[in-house]
Amino acid sequence: MNTAAPGLPADQPEEVSGSPSQAELLDLEAALAARPEFQPHKAPELDPTVKPILTVENLKMYFPVKSSGLIRRTIGQVQAVDGVSFEVPTGGSLGLVGESGCGKSTMGRLITRLYKPTSGRIEFDGTDLAPLSTRELKPYRSDVQMIFQDPYSSLNPRHTVGTIVGAPLVIHDVVPKKQVLTRVQELLEVVGLNPEHYNRYPNEFSGGQRQRIGIARALALQPKLMVADEPVSALDVSIQAQVVNLLQDLQREFGIAFLFIAHDLSIVRHFCPEVAVMYLGKIVEIGDRDSIYGHSYHPYTQALLSAVPDVKQAAIGGRRERIMLEGDVPSPINPPSGCHFRTRCPIAREICAKHEPPLLQVGKRHKVACHFPGELGKHPVEPLTSRLLGVDDDGNPDPGGSPDASLVTKPGYDDTWFDLDTKTFGRA
Amino acid sequence: MTATDTTPEARKASGTPLLEVKDLTVRFPTYDGLVQAVSDLSYTVEAGTTLGIVGESGSGKSVSSMAVLGLHDTRSAQISGSIKFNGQEIIGMSENDMRKLRGNEVAMVFQDPLTALHPFYSIGKQIIEGYRIHNNVSKKQARARAIEMLGLVGIPQPQTRVDDFPHQFSGGMRQRAMIAMSLVNNPDLIICDEPTTALDVTVQAQILDLLQKLQREFNSAIIMITHDLGVIAEIADEVLVMYGGRAVEYGVTREVLTRPEMPYTWGLLSSVPDVAGISDVLVPIPGTPPSLLNPPTGCSFHPRCTFVSQVPDNLCVTTLPVLERSSTGSSEHLSRCHLRDPAAIYETEIAPIVAPDRTESPA
Numbered sequence: 001m002n003t004a005a006p007g008l009p010a011d012q013p014e015e016v017s018g019s020p021s022q023a024e025l026l027d028l029e030a031a032l033a034a035r036p037e038f039q040p041h042k043a044p045e046l047d048p049t050v051k052p053i054l055t056v057e058n059l060k061m062y063f064p065v066k067s068s069g070l071i072r073r074t075i076g077q078v079q080a081v082d083g084v085s086f087e088v089p090t091g092g093s094l095g096l097v098g099e100s101g102c103g104k105s106t107m108g109r110l111i112t113r114l115y116k117p118t119s120g121r122i123e124f125d126g127t128d129l130a131p132l133s134t135r136e137l138k139p140y141r142s143d144v145q146m147i148f149q150d151p152y153s154s155l156n157p158r159h160t161v162g163t164i165v166g167a168p169l170v171i172h173d174v175v176p177k178k179q180v181l182t183r184v185q186e187l188l189e190v191v192g193l194n195p196e197h198y199n200r201y202p203n204e205f206s207g208g209q210r211q212r213i214g215i216a217r218a219l220a221l222q223p224k225l226m227v228a229d230e231p232v233s234a235l236d237v238s239i240q241a242q243v244v245n246l247l248q249d250l251q252r253e254f255g256i257a258f259l260f261i262a263h264d265l266s267i268v269r270h271f272c273p274e275v276a277v278m279y280l281g282k283i284v285e286i287g288d289r290d291s292i293y294g295h296s297y298h299p300y301t302q303a304l305l306s307a308v309p310d311v312k313q314a315a316i317g318g319r320r321e322r323i324m325l326e327g328d329v330p331s332p333i334n335p336p337s338g339c340h341f342r343t344r345c346p347i348a349r350e351i352c353a354k355h356e357p358p359l360l361q362v363g364k365r366h367k368v369a370c371h372f373p374g375e376l377g378k379h380p381v382e383p384l385t386s387r388l389l390g391v392d393d394d395g396n397p398d399p400g401g402s403p404d405a406s407l408v409t410k411p412g413y414d415d416t417w418f419d420l421d422t423k424t425f426g427r428a
Numbered sequence: 429m430t431a432t433d434t435t436p437e438a439r440k441a442s443g444t445p446l447l448e449v450k451d452l453t454v455r456f457p458t459y460d461g462l463v464q465a466v467s468d469l470s471y472t473v474e475a476g477t478t479l480g481i482v483g484e485s486g487s488g489k490s491v492s493s494m495a496v497l498g499l500h501d502t503r504s505a506q507i508s509g510s511i512k513f514n515g516q517e518i519i520g521m522s523e524n525d526m527r528k529l530r531g532n533e534v535a536m537v538f539q540d541p542l543t544a545l546h547p548f549y550s551i552g553k554q555i556i557e558g559y560r561i562h563n564n565v566s567k568k569q570a571r572a573r574a575i576e577m578l579g580l581v582g583i584p585q586p587q588t589r590v591d592d593f594p595h596q597f598s599g600g601m602r603q604r605a606m607i608a609m610s611l612v613n614n615p616d617l618i619i620c621d622e623p624t625t626a627l628d629v630t631v632q633a634q635i636l637d638l639l640q641k642l643q644r645e646f647n648s649a650i651i652m653i654t655h656d657l658g659v660i661a662e663i664a665d666e667v668l669v670m671y672g673g674r675a676v677e678y679g680v681t682r683e684v685l686t687r688p689e690m691p692y693t694w695g696l697l698s699s700v701p702d703v704a705g706i707s708d709v710l711v712p713i714p715g716t717p718p719s720l721l722n723p724p725t726g727c728s729f730h731p732r733c734t735f736v737s738q739v740p741d742n743l744c745v746t747t748l749p750v751l752e753r754s755s756t757g758s759s760e761h762l763s764r765c766h767l768r769d770p771a772a773i774y775e776t777e778i779a780p781i782v783a784p785d786r787t788e789s790p791a
Binding site for chain 1: 484485598599600601628629630631632633634636637655656657658659660661662682685686695696697698699700701702703704705706708709710711712713714716717781783
């Protein structure tokens with residue numbers, strides 16, 4: 001990693017407010033150009049041959065809802081995460097998108113084991129983290145780290161930056177006490193902060209710089225996997241790109257895998273070669289960048305993508321045609337029967353209320369959970385899943401049919417998949 | 429509508445805009461020094477049109493619009509310049525007169541509806557209050573009006589929802605209720621301060637549609653404050669880019685976003701990834717936004733600008749550029765930059781990054 005000299009404008013904007021000469025200005029430009037995250041960054045590409053570092057299988061997290069009063073009985077459950085399976089490749093990144101309340105942040109907290117899952121497996125580097133006790137987890141804690149959304153509430157205001165970034169080093173006893181400071185300064189330099197500022201408090205830094213402190217802290221233990229929960233959404237537009245580029249540099253430099261949780265579809269598109277779309281605790285569509293952004297088959301993904309305002313629209317003027325979803329996300333305490341999305345779905349039919357669509361692999365790296373999967377405007381008339389589920393087209397039990405045994409949702413992708421054109425399983 | 433000597437018809441005939449802000453300067457004295465929140469800001473808004481104001485936090489976009497509503501405490505804020513609404517001067521107006529204007533002819537939609545609505549009163553009560561202050565009507569009539577407004581903004585079963593409290597509404601519905609509240613007196617101007625930032629994209633699309641539909645219906649003017657250039661591109665007729673308390677680029681949206689002339693606007697465009705994937709390169713703006721306590725000399729963007737060396741004689745550092753029409757630009761487009769031919773630089777260096785589909789890449 002190119003660690004530029006301290007005293008960058010990124011650290012001390014006040015120091016350049018004097019009146020530098022033309023030569024100094026040229027130096028300034030050189031210094032600006034020196035930091036790698038200020039360089040143009042291209043979106044990373046997917047390497048399908050890499051083994052997964054994290055495999056999540058049928059993960060569930062139900063939070064109990066208690067009644068009020070003296071005896072607080074459990075009267076319901078919030079199904080925040082309901083049977084989710086996916087893989088994160090070693091050194092790669094998976095994006096998790098969805099609206100608020102869809103369970104994407106709960107997902108991040110499950111993987112870092114801040115919550116204990118109700119059921120399911122979290123296989124990290126060959127070990128299932130889900131059933132481990134706090135004590136058994138400690139060796140794995142250093143391998144999985146988290147970057148939080150709000151850089152204002154995730155840093156202790158009464159601790160100096162040195163204490164904050166050094167805490168993981170001390171707790172896990174990674175370096176001798178005397179070397180903690182040197183290591184902290186190295187880390188600060190890596191994330192583009194002035195190493196001499198280790199003695200300052202968080203309030204002396206701007207939002208973007210605080211997020212860099214959070215990143216330095218997550219980096220301290222050299223994790224193999226980082227869960228980034230909305231890492232840039234609290235930052236200004238011009239700072240967002242800096243932090244995204246920094247994360248991309250760190251990923252390349254240290255081979256860190258990322259689970260990138262965000263609601264901003266364009267940032268996820270840039271950062272993640274693979275994306276999963278969540279709705280009410282379930283993955284509705286998962287696939288590589290091109291499948292999700294280019295040929296999405298799920299009506300929810302299509303609606304999400306069409307709702308994003310587009311700067312390019314300025315050249316045409318006015319607003320473009322978009323799929324309008326009615327209302328808001330339903331409550332996860334009492335989700336709709338069958339397909340969770342059916343209450344807002346523009347193409348919902350009878351079968352959608354009766355049966356939950358299976359997450360069906362429909363392409364090489366593309367899975368979708370919909371009875372009528374198809375590109376926008378080309379959704380099939382007949383449900384494609386009825387025969388697999390052993391029901392007729394309206395979702396009533398079919399005496400002759402039985403559910404297909406191969407419909408178990410697994411992480412990762414198979415070599416064979418359901419071809420939408422021929423409506424059979426086969427290889428491309 | 430209050431009886432002012434300038435009715436909309438008369439105003440249109442005489443050619444005065446609905447809102448005219450001229451050389452607006454807002455300063456806040458603090459213990460650390462004078463915060464120069466807004467400096468020499470001028471813009472106009474015509475009836476029935478939308479002005480978008482873009483900028484980062486601390487660029488003065490909210491402060492300038494709060495001045496239009498007279499929301500600054502005159503004891504702690506130093507305001508100079510002129511804000512003319514429907515021909516009346518707002519700066520220096522008495523609090524009594526201001527109250528007649530506020531909520532009646534100028535209304536505001538705030539960013540976070542949960543904090544802007546009172547948790548203790550029902551939605552209906554809060555709408556009725558605003559209506560009865562400005563209109564001499566009975567409670568019953570006002571209630572009917574509140575139900576009508578809630579129905580208009582698309583809240584299902586308004587007859588029963590009118591008695592609900594804000595916590596019983598979802599985020600999108602709260603923002604709809606806020607819009608109903610701001611529209612209840614048919615204002616001529618609605619100021620929307622980041623109305624969709626706290627909402628999900630699908631709900632954001634609903635709210636933007638609603639605002640546009642209502643604007644067509646009532647012919648209101650809208651000032652849309654946001655940091656999302658995409659929102660601006662889709663709904664604003666004119667756009668004002670602010671940086672460090674000053675307007676740095678101002679003009680017709682189409683001109684400003686397709687032929688931007690100021691390096692800060694270039695940076696904003698290139699630092700936002702594109703959901704359609706036409707440009708997959710991300711070029712951030714280096715550095716951090718300036719402190720308003722001690723703003724940089726000359727052009728406030730020069731410490732972060734990568735084109736400083738292309739301007740001779742250190743002009744960027746010593747002299748503040750004027751907001752004017754660039755030598756090659758159109759008359760509907762003003763920018764504040766010393767660069768001699770920004771259009772050429774944009775075409776060769778910036779456009780291949782932000783809009784590779786429109787230009788042939790030189791490489």
